[in-house]
Amino acid sequence: MTKSIEVQQDASPIINRKAIKSYALQESAIVKWSLITISLLFLALFLILPLITIFVTALEKGWATYVASITHPDALAAIKLTLTVVLIVVPLNTIFGVAAAWVITKFNFKGRNLLITLIDLPFAVSPVIAGLIFILLFGAQGLFGEWLYQHDIRIVFALPGIILATIFVTFPFVARELIPLMQMQGVTEEEASMSLGASGFKTFWLVTLPNIKWGLLYGIILCNARTIGEFGAVSVVSGHIRGLTNTMPLHIEILYNEYQFTAAFAVASLMSILAIITIVIKNIIEWKAKEV
Secondary structure (H helix, E strand, C coil): CHHHHHHHHHHHHHHHHHHHHHHHHHHHHHHHHHHHHHHHHHHHHHHHHHHHHHHHHHHHHCHHHHHHHCCCHHHHHHHHHHHHHHHHHEEEEHHHHCCCCCCHCCCCCCCCHHHHHHHHHHHHHHHHHHHHHHHHHHCCCCCCCHHHHHCCCCCCCCCCHHHHHHHHHHHHHHHHHHHHHHEEEEEEHHHHHHHHCCCCHHHHHHHHHHHHHHHHHHHHHHHHHHHHHCHHHHHHHHHHHCCCCCCHHHHHHHHHHCCHHHHHHHHHHHHHHHHHHHHHHHHHHHHHHHHH
């Protein structure tokens, strides 16, 4: 009798532990599927549905109207200007980002924390404020406006102003992607390379760059995406001159305000396609980086 009671006493904790484990797994499954459902509903409502709306509206009047909208001279000028800005801004920000990350992570110097703070500044400043800064500097009534006017140099309401505003808004992306990565890697490999007689450039090209290539590509993609879609700062400095200073986002705004909805969504669909391509490339890079 005593033995039977002991067996029951020994078995009860096992049963309780199993019950608790089963309940925990059940609760975990409920929480997991609830979160998945909420996430999918959120994505469907705020991402997939708007994308479908863009393409449906762009094509609702037929393929011929769609092609005519994206091949209109003003649309082609906006696309050309956007690509021009990308080809200038992204390489410059890449060079700055790599240089800034190298200096911050490989050297100790006075003002290092200040440099990091300045790199983060565009994240804290509204793009519209950034555009106004360049107006106050290079506009007709700005600090350098009179001198620029006398020498027939146009900054604002022209390509240089658009490039400067876009650089300001996008320059943290590459640097901010590389700084944590290079800090984690340390300086051991670079020091070993230098001790073996390699030059600074050779050390960077053969040691540092292979280690940061996936982070660098990821930062370039983010910078490229923001450059294409930048609106606030560019809107302030561009002057909205049709066929001259309108990038794709500004051209879409003008078409929409003029109730040319099909044309506006047609150009927007091109930007959506670029965004989708960017996401695909980003995922490929993340996948490759995990394999390394």
